Amino acid sequence: MAIQRVEVGERGLVASKNIRKGEKLLFVPPSLVITADSEWSCAEAGKVLKQNSVPDWPLLATYLISEASQMKSSRWRNYISALPRQPYSLLYWTRAELDRYLEASQIRERAIERITDVIGTYDDLRLRIFSNYPHLFPEEVFNIETFKWSFGILFSRLVRLPSMDGRVALVPWADMMNHSCEVDTFLDYDKPSKGVVFTTDRPYEPGEQVYISYGKKSNGELLLSYGFVPKEGTNPSDSVELSLSLEKSDKCYKEKLEALRKYELSTSQCFPIQITGWPVELMAYAYLAVSPPSMSRQFKEMSAVASNKNTTKKDLRYPEIEEQALQFILDACESSLSKYNKFLQSSGSMDLDVTSPKQLNRRLFLKQLAVDLCTSERRILFRTQYILRRRLRDIRSGELRALRLFDGLRKLFN
Template sequence: MESWLTKSGAVGLGDLELAEFPVTGRGVKTLRRFSQGERILTIPSDVLWSVERAYGDSLLGPALRSSLPPLSVEDILAIYILFVRSRESGYDGLRTHVSALPSSYSSSIFFSEEELEVCAGTSLYTITKQLEQRIEDDYRELADRVLAQHPDIFPLDMFTIEDYKWALCTVWSRSMDFTLPDGSSIRTLAPFADMLNHSSDVKQCHAYDVKSGDLSILAGKDYEIGDQVYIYYGPIPNNRLLRLYGFVIPGNPNDSYDLVLTTHPEAPLYEQKQKLWVSAGLDSTTTISLTLTDPLPMNILRYLRIQRADVSGLAALALQQIDGTDEKISDSNEVEILRFVEEAIGSLLDGFAISLERLEEQLAEGVYPVGGNAWAAAHRKRKQIPVRTREMCKLRQGFRAADVMWEV
């Protein structure tokens, strides 16, 4: 891949090389010193993967455009990767990049049932289960709308659901997102740059040039010869890191608990409530991060006030021209959601099948092989048990106090 990129005009590859590192595995190593802010690497626009490039392909583009409604960005990129991988000739540069991608990932959707059960009771467990179901549903729709309509382009034996999951994880873990000056965004995969690992010790250090379309990597800190080069993904909690990237950071300061609120489409008054959720910046399935500094985000009340509204409550919203999110709809609505949340949080707290003390013992005894999926899941649960317990207890106490206030 290095020789191909060099021929394509990538800058800086002579100063870098791929290497194996003890903890992170494969990454990028420096061959000279770099000062913070110095340009390390530039990937030219003509080798970047993007939606625009996929649509511009003479074979793939028409098949993608035939889908109505249009496919999501991640589905387009996932299909693009599988399409290139399935071609026996042509696409030499892109095929070189695909061949350098990992053959498997350690994201939580690839955990065995036993491995996933290690983190039962955590938000990672719940969201992974939901994500697995969503992927199955999306794949069936994608197969019907696109893949089956163009069997000459998409041989089904190379576009199975397992292939689709692999391609999705490639997009989730290796793509980069940039906001453009006009407010739109672009997601791209950059050969070689996607080999860089994450560290919270470096500053934001990748940039997209709107005029040239090139992607550049800058030194996020000073580097000595032989150091691993890192980029910064952002302040991401371990549950998201493990779900999308397949690793955890011990002692991650950004850890949180993701509370998932959902409403079935067949629930009463669903369509009216969905419009209200959208107007409040929410959805029928909304994930809200709880932290020790903000154990009761306002979005919890915004969501539940709408979800628990009856016909008269919805009529009141229309009459009063309020969105029912920042203001109380009625005393009865407020008491109902407060009691519901107290019961729900109590149930969540009871969901941990193992105590923190026992989990610490298992980790110390080497029950889970270091670096494996179960080990990562155990560390995720180890971090979340005390955090989640404190968050939930604070929430439960707060709701109990509010409940008493309303009853008085």
């Protein structure tokens, strides 16, 4: 394989000759892999972080910045100089951009949480360690901008190696491979050959781009960490988060909240919906939300299933409130759909007021990502709306038939 400019993913690995299905490719030895145990060019800085028991992710983020600042003496200088200056993940979107383009999607919340976490991690390191060793960690080098860069690199390139006890690593060269939703193979340490490899799950011809899987992730998760959205309808693992909330006016609000809290859930909860359907946890939450006071004894059981912490009872059925529960999900789905419709309808005329070409390019690029994401999430919601409406129609027409039958029988006996 060779690194080349490619259509999907800018740079990627391309087959230089025929590759068979089941072949082991790459062979990156552990000495060429970056882990939390890698040697630091500035040994003293590494020692300080380890003495302070800094966990793997912040340690690796600091390591990357440290090695990048020691460019000439770092053994990773070629690798680091080939890394993107600005990884595309949502870490690089400003709050205003997230609000403007991702208002309809729950991914906006996830991005805000992630940015807050990165800032919190940096602040913690600065207060606890960097400020005590300014000669090792000067602020001109170790600051929030460089941390956003290094975390962006980690989010988009770090891999977990199952056969190395799940250890996280940057694998130079192998991390030039792009993701395909159709591929089901990933990087791992191969004990017999003592190297990081991946085993192809299909043949490739010379000139074809070779892909791996970054995991079964939704389009939103791919945008969040890797900064791209697969083409609509190509990701079988795609899902959209639907937010459900308890009504404050609910007569049993307090009891329901108590039951939810027992299972670490709150009055507003997100559940992933796929094109193939919704999870049992979402249905359980909907049952809880619509339950009348007479069902208070079931609140705990419903919350347990909604939290996925109940290992004994997986599925729940309450035929007496099924219609209300489905209607409750349909209402949430339609309210979410109206936000997507609003954004997608207005996106065409957005950003025509910008004059600087650089700013315009950035805005058009981010907007296109947001439009792609929102179109794929809306597609799942449309499908869900269709299924819910059909089920409700079936339930209601079944009830109507039963009612007519009952009426007919009553007339017969009167």
